[in-house]
Amino acid sequence: MKEIILKKGCYYDSVKLMLVTNDLNELSGVLNAAVVMGTDLNKDLLFRSGFKVDKNLKITQNDLVIGLEIEDNTDIKDVLEKVDELLNKKIIKSTESKSYKSVETAFNENKSNIAIISVPGEYAYFEAKKSLDLGMNIMLFSDNISLSQELELKKYAKSKGLLVMGPDCGTAHINGVPLCFSNNVNKGNISIIGASGTGSQELMCLIDKMGSGIRQVIGTGGRDLSEEVGGITTIMALDMLCKDKNTEIISLISKPPSKKVRENIIDYIRKNVMKKVVIHFIGELENSVDDNIYYTDSIKNLAILSSKLSGSYKEINKEDINIKKIDKGFIKALYSGGTLAYECLYNLEKYTNLNIFSNLSKNKILNKNDMKNNIVIDFGDDEYTKGKAHPMIDPSYRNKIFEETLLEKDTSLIILDIVLGYGSHKEPHKQIIDIYKKVKINSCKLPLVFVDLLGTYKDIQGYEKIKTELQNEGFYVFECNKDLIDNVVKLIN
Amino acid sequence: MNNLFLEDLNIINVGISNFYEDLKEQKVNICQVDWKIPSINKEILYKIEKLKDNKEILDKISKDNQKFIEIIENSEIEIVSMGLAKDVIPGMKENLILHAGPPINWERMCGPLKGAIIGALIFEGHAKTKEEAIQKIENNEFIFEPNHEHNTVAPMSGVITANMPVFILKNKTYGNYSYSNINEGAGKALRFGAFDEKVIERLHWIKDYMYPILKEAIEMSGGINIKSIIVQALQMGDDNHNRNKASTSLFLRELSKYLVMSSYDKNEVYKVCEHIEKIDMFNVNLVMAMCKSIADAILNHNLKYCTLVSIMCRNGTDFGIKLASTKDKWFVAPANIPDGLYFPGFSEKDAARDIGDSCITETYGLGGFSLAAAPAIVQFIGGTYQDGVDITNEMYEITDIESKIFKIPNLDFKGSPQAINILKVLEKGIEPIITTGMAHKDPGIGQVGAGLVKAPMKCFEDAFNEFLSNLE
Numbered sequence: 009m010k011e012i013i014l015k016k017g018c019y020y021d022s023v024k025l026m027l028v029t030n031d032l033n034e035l036s037g038v039l040n041a042a043v044v045m046g047t048d049l050n051k052d053l054l055f056r057s058g059f060k061v062d063k064n065l066k067i068t069q070n071d072l073v074i075g076l077e078i079e080d081n082t083d084i085k086d087v088l089e090k091v092d093e094l095l096n097k098k099i100i101k102s103t104e105s106k107s108y109k110s111v112e113t114a115f116n117e118n119k120s121n122i123a124i125i126s127v128p129g130e131y132a133y134f135e136a137k138k139s140l141d142l143g144m145n146i147m148l149f150s151d152n153i154s155l156s157q158e159l160e161l162k163k164y165a166k167s168k169g170l171l172v173m174g175p176d177c178g179t180a181h182i183n184g185v186p187l188c189f190s191n192n193v194n195k196g197n198i199s200i201i202g203a204s205g206t207g208s209q210e211l212m213c214l215i216d217k218m219g220s221g222i223r224q225v226i227g228t229g230g231r232d233l234s235e236e237v238g239g240i241t242t243i244m245a246l247d248m249l250c251k252d253k254n255t256e257i258i259s260l261i262s263k264p265p266s267k268k269v270r271e272n273i274i275d276y277i278r279k280n281v282m283k284k285v286v287i288h289f290i291g292e293l294e295n296s297v298d299d300n301i302y303y304t305d306s307i308k309n310l311a312i313l314s315s316k317l318s319g320s321y322k323e324i325n326k327e328d329i330n331i332k333k334i335d336k337g338f339i340k341a342l343y344s345g346g347t348l349a350y351e352c353l354y355n356l357e358k359y360t361n362l363n364i365f366s367n368l369s370k371n372k373i374l375n376k377n378d379m380k381n382n383i384v385i386d387f388g389d390d391e392y393t394k395g396k397a398h399p400m401i402d403p404s405y406r407n408k409i410f411e412e413t414l415l416e417k418d419t420s421l422i423i424l425d426i427v428l429g430y431g432s433h434k435e436p437h438k439q440i441i442d443i444y445k446k447v448k449i450n451s452c453k454l455p456l457v458f459v460d461l462l463g464t465y466k467d468i469q470g471y472e473k474i475k476t477e478l479q480n481e482g483f484y485v486f487e488c489n490k491d492l493i494d495n496v497v498k499l500i501n
Numbered sequence: 502m503n504n505l506f507l508e509d510l511n512i513i514n515v516g517i518s519n520f521y522e523d524l525k526e527q528k529v530n531i532c533q534v535d536w537k538i539p540s541i542n543k544e545i546l547y548k549i550e551k552l553k554d555n556k557e558i559l560d561k562i563s564k565d566n567q568k569f570i571e572i573i574e575n576s577e578i579e580i581v582s583m584g585l586a587k588d589v590i591p592g593m594k595e596n597l598i599l600h601a602g603p604p605i606n607w608e609r610m611c612g613p614l615k616g617a618i619i620g621a622l623i624f625e626g627h628a629k630t631k632e633e634a635i636q637k638i639e640n641n642e643f644i645f646e647p648n649h650e651h652n653t654v655a656p657m658s659g660v661i662t663a664n665m666p667v668f669i670l671k672n673k674t675y676g677n678y679s680y681s682n683i684n685e686g687a688g689k690a691l692r693f694g695a696f697d698e699k700v701i702e703r704l705h706w707i708k709d710y711m712y713p714i715l716k717e718a719i720e721m722s723g724g725i726n727i728k729s730i731i732v733q734a735l736q737m738g739d740d741n742h743n744r745n746k747a748s749t750s751l752f753l754r755e756l757s758k759y760l761v762m763s764s765y766d767k768n769e770v771y772k773v774c775e776h777i778e779k780i781d782m783f784n785v786n787l788v789m790a791m792c793k794s795i796a797d798a799i800l801n802h803n804l805k806y807c808t809l810v811s812i813m814c815r816n817g818t819d820f821g822i823k824l825a826s827t828k829d830k831w832f833v834a835p836a837n838i839p840d841g842l843y844f845p846g847f848s849e850k851d852a853a854r855d856i857g858d859s860c861i862t863e864t865y866g867l868g869g870f871s872l873a874a875a876p877a878i879v880q881f882i883g884g885t886y887q888d889g890v891d892i893t894n895e896m897y898e899i900t901d902i903e904s905k906i907f908k909i910p911n912l913d914f915k916g917s918p919q920a921i922n923i924l925k926v927l928e929k930g931i932e933p934i935i936t937t938g939m940a941h942k943d944p945g946i947g948q949v950g951a952g953l954v955k956a957p958m959k960c961f962e963d964a965f966n967e968f969l970s971n972l973e
Binding site: 019021070106107108109110111112113114115117118119120121122123124125126127128130131134135137139141144145149150169170171182183185186187188224244247248251252397401430431 | 502503505506508509510511512513514515516517518519520523524527529530532533534535536537538539543546550553895897898928929931
């Protein structure tokens with residue numbers, strides 16, 4: 009029996025709901041369960057899983073939706089009781105850890121200097137503003153924050169000399185402390201300014217593998233270099249890094265900025281920054297030097313040049329792919345990180361004739377039919393994270409699409425990024441492998457799978473162990489997104 | 502100059518607890534804020550942000566809020582005498598019936614309130630039976646007004662009529678008076694809507710015997726410092742709303758030497774002492790009147806920019822609040838049904854909605870706001886000691902100060918959460934919590950349990966909008 013139960017006005021964060029869903033699915037008698045907030049995206053997920061959502065039932069994003077498919081001899085009341093139990097279970101950690109009900113009371117007792125904010129986007133503004141009022145720097149993990157709110161917060165922060173990292177900032181590394189998603193890297197003299205997440209992570213991991221070290225990683229949010237925001241956080245970051253004794257090299261990675269903002273940033277660097285600045289704007293193919301400013305044409309080359317300038321560089325492992333060509337068919341790039349997805353999209357568009365649909369470009373994926381094409385998806389993009397946790401925390405949606413594309417007969421190649429490090433899943437490759445195994449049983453020919461394994465050898469999940477397990481399954485594993493993409497381009501042409 | 506790179510990171514995590522746990526494991530200095538979706542309309546949250554951006558207004562708010570708190574701290578309050586309502590309560594009339602809570606008309610009143618009014622009319626001699634009373638009411642022979650609008654407060658139905666005796670309290674610092682009636686005791690009582698022969702008989706005894714004896718003793722004393730009694734009682738395990746045992750004992754202790762010198766018949770004085778001894782709740786009327794004298798002192802000042810709550814009360818149908826700044830205006834919403842422990846034989850379906858002026862005590866940091874000081878009452882409402890502490894701690898989120906006068910011994914003598922700030926209530930979506938007895942919804946049965954109830958958020962939303970429009 010399949011049923012949908014609605015609890016109006018019941019809010020839980022998406023991570024909690026994911027854990028509850030997982031626990032429910034382990035129960036005997038439960039064939040399929042989904043416990044989610046009633047956002048459009050989740051309603052779509054429920055629909056895809058076979059639950060019929062009654063159109064007349066007014067479900068809003070503030071309502072909890074429980075989708076249950078149970079065996080006939082199981083009592084749904086028992087299952088619902090279990091749901092209640094799981095939802096209200098208190099995590100009994102250390103007895104001395106006290107939690108607060110508001111930022112003010114937390115601040116009054118602790119006099120903190122930075123707030124990490126990961127509440128739903130429409131309320132993040134209020135928590136951010138309050139934190140700035142109290143004099144704290146902020147890391148805004150939350151996305152789905154409006155442009156005007158971002159601008160207001162950044163202007164306000166600027167007037168108080170405070171840093172706003174974000175919105176949609178998933179990675180930072182400050183004073184040796186990894187914030188949200190980051191990696192276990194060597195300490196060193198290179199500081200990174202990156203937009204949001206995986207771009208910074210890829211860069212810091214490559215630098216680490218190349219034998220250099222990281223001092224600070226500052227996230228600016230994906231829209232900081234837009235015309236409207238004008239690079240407020242980027243400029244503050246440059247200023248702070250100039251004054252930071254231990255920073256000798258500044259590496260800047262970003263999606264393409266607006267022309268005017270690009271000029272302002274370069275101008276600012278010319279006038280105020282004496283240290284070496286190495287830049288890669290994704291999509292730009294410049295490789296040049298202008299006094300202390302170095303332009304590079306890929307994240308990989310950004311890492312190489314930064315390392316060389318910092319004083320120590322060694323080559324990283326390159327994959328030897330002994331495939332001569334790939335079958336005719338579609339390429340499905342399913343990324344959890346925006347910068348990496350963008351790098352892939354850009355290179356494919358520039359160096360192949362493929363017609364590509366992507367949520368990152370003008371060729372938007374508007375419906376299910378559009379998915380039957382070459383696609384590059386950034387699952388961390390705002391439209392995919394409304395009411396859902398970021399794919400690096402909750403990979404269920406990307407996993408679902410991975411399974412669907414594996415089953416499609418016209419898919420010839422699937423590209424994935426798997427991210428290790430702080431904040432990531434303990435076994436981020438496991439579900440991917442399980443899905444692949446499951447599909448393999450019933451299918452004779454499966455598409456190629458290329459994986460960018462993002463991490464350092466020190467990351468807790470065990471880089472080399474995971475690489476081996478993926479390779480044993482038949483996946484091709486790359487230590488660098490550019491290497492992966494170069495190989496794809498070579499195979500296509 | 503941003504010094505973040507020179508300092509040790511000291512982090513507040515708001516939201517996904519994974520981040521908190523990850524960093525705690527790495528021994529980083531971090532604390533967690535348990536964030537919940539605000540129950541408030543975002544429009545109001547934006548208005549509050551805008552208000553806080555206006556430094557000029559923020560200063561004025563701060564100044565007026567400071568004055569409010571000053572009045573609490575400076576008020577010296579004494580029980581000075583007693584009198585009949587018609588002789589001492591301002592604006593009292595023979596056909597005026599005072600009641601608890603915000604204004605309400607007969608049709609909308611709950612069972613216990615109607616029962617109490619009928620009983621009062623019988624006591625006054627306006628009617629001999631229930632039917633007669635109702636007929637006269639429906640003939641519009643009587644007016645109903647809130648106690649609060651006559652400097653008065655009373656528990657449960659809180660019905661006071663012309664010939665009922667009241668305590669007279671004086672706020673010596675600010676010169677205003679406040680009033681409350683004499684507690685009849687538990688069980689079948691007027692305030693629960695009972696009006697049988699025994700209830701009426703007792704009301705007469707109270708007027709004819711208890712009142713003159715008490716009045717004489719109080720006047721002989723030259724004034725009883727009720728604030729001092731309450732302060733001590735809080736440190737003896739009373740929450741001063743639902744538990745008044747220590748407070749009542751201290752009151753009787755102070756009065757006893759004057760009662761001994763009474764000019765009245767020893768046997769009647771004995772009965773007065775016996776009456777008080779049997780009523781653990783006796784002093785609730787007095788602590789309420791004490792808080793009322795603070796509230797009225799505040800309302801007598803012009804505090805246009807004050808964002809603090811001066812009055813909270815309910816009448817069994819509606820919950821009403823007043824802000825210090827918006828003076829006479831009531832902000833009203835449906836009263837909730839309390840949640841707690843029921844006496845054997847009773848359940849939720851028997852409970853009346855929240856009723857009484859007694860949450861004036863919470864308004865000034867007592868009752869539910871001091872629950873950590875009263876483990877006995879927490880148990881009574883079905884909770885553990887830690888629950889009491891948690892509830893008190895939550896109230897610090899919505900108040901401006903730790904009281905300079907009401908101290909909680911088991912929180913290391915921390916002052917109780919005092920001065921409810923409407924901006925904090927709205928921003929954090931936390932409603933003031935009240936410990937209360939539950940009355941049976943049918944008149945005359947009495948208390949059926951005790952528990953917790955929250956003030957409805959709507960009152961605060963409406964009050965805030967009015968506050969804003971007054972600033973323009």
